[in-house]
Amino acid sequence: MDLLTELTxxxxxxxxxxxxxxxxxxxxxxxxxxxxxxxxxxxxxPDAVEVIARARSESGPAVLIGAGTVLTAHQAESVAAAGAEFxxxxxxTKGALRSVELGVPLVCGALTPTEVVAALECGATAVKVFPAGVHGPGYFRELLAPLPTAPLVAVGGVDAARAPEYLAAGARAVGVGSPLLGEAGTGGPQEALAARARDLLAAVRPAGPLTGPAVPGPDSARSADR
Known part of the structure; x- marks a missing residue:
C-alpha cells in the first residue's frame, strides 16, 4: 500500500x-x-489498540485504519500487531522511529522547516504540519518554497470551510478531528457526525465523484444510527 498516494x-x-x-x-x-x-x-x-484491531477486522480493503498519537516504541509495536496500516x-517520537523500523508507514508531526526535514530523513512517508491552524494555509506555501517535494498534510484547526484552502496551498491531504467529530465521541448523535462527514467530503472534492478506491455502501458497515 502506497500511503502517500492513498492520502493524496x-x-x-x-x-x-x-x-x-x-x-x-x-x-x-x-x-x-x-x-x-x-x-x-x-x-x-481508551482501549484504542482494541478499537484499531476491531475496525480493521470488520472493514473492507478500501478502508485505511491508522493509529494516532503514537509516542513510544511499545505503542508502535502494539498498533502494528493490531493491524494499523499507518x-x-x-x-x-520514539514511536515514530520504531514505526519506521517496523515498516509501518509514518505520518510524522512537525512544524518548522528543520522538523520537516528531520521527519523525512527519519523515513516518514508524509509530514503532519501541526498545529496547522496556528499559521494557516499561507504557511504551507512558505514551507514548500524551499521544500517543493515535501509531502505535507495539514492537521490541527482544519475544518470543512478551511480544508480546501490548505489543499490549494499544497497540502496533500487534511486530517480533521474535533471539527468533524464534534460530540459524537462522547455520546453526541451519530447522524450529525454523518452529516458533517458528507459536508467535509463535498468541500474537499467539489468537482465530481470521489477518486481512489470505491467507497463502501451502507451495507458494508454497521448502521450509523447505533
Whole structure:
C-alpha cells in the first residue's frame, strides 16, 4: 500500500478521539458509511489498540485504519500487531522511529522547516504540519518554497470551510478531528457526525465523484444510527 498516494487521492482522513472503545467504533462505522475511508484512531482513546484491531477486522480493503498519537516504541509495536496500516505522531517520537523500523508507514508531526526535514530523513512517508491552524494555509506555501517535494498534510484547526484552502496551498491531504467529530465521541448523535462527514467530503472534492478506491455502501458497515 502506497500511503502517500492513498492520502493524496482521498484528500482527507478523520481523526477519532472518543471516551470509550464502543463510541470510537460507532464513529468509525458512521464515517465509513458516510464516505470517509481513511481514519486515524488516536491512542488517547481508551482501549484504542482494541478499537484499531476491531475496525480493521470488520472493514473492507478500501478502508485505511491508522493509529494516532503514537509516542513510544511499545505503542508502535502494539498498533502494528493490531493491524494499523499507518502511524501518526505529533512529533519525531520514539514511536515514530520504531514505526519506521517496523515498516509501518509514518505520518510524522512537525512544524518548522528543520522538523520537516528531520521527519523525512527519519523515513516518514508524509509530514503532519501541526498545529496547522496556528499559521494557516499561507504557511504551507512558505514551507514548500524551499521544500517543493515535501509531502505535507495539514492537521490541527482544519475544518470543512478551511480544508480546501490548505489543499490549494499544497497540502496533500487534511486530517480533521474535533471539527468533524464534534460530540459524537462522547455520546453526541451519530447522524450529525454523518452529516458533517458528507459536508467535509463535498468541500474537499467539489468537482465530481470521489477518486481512489470505491467507497463502501451502507451495507458494508454497521448502521450509523447505533
Amino acid at each position: 487521492e482521498r484528500r482527507v482522513f478523520a481523526i477519532i478521539r472518543a471516551d470509550g472503545p464502543e463510541r470510537a467504533l460507532d464513529c468509525v462505522r458512521t464515517l465509513i458509511a458516510a464516505g470517509i475511508t481513511a481514519l486515524e484512531v488516536s491512542l488517547t482513546t 502511524a501518526v505522531t505529533p512529533a519525531l
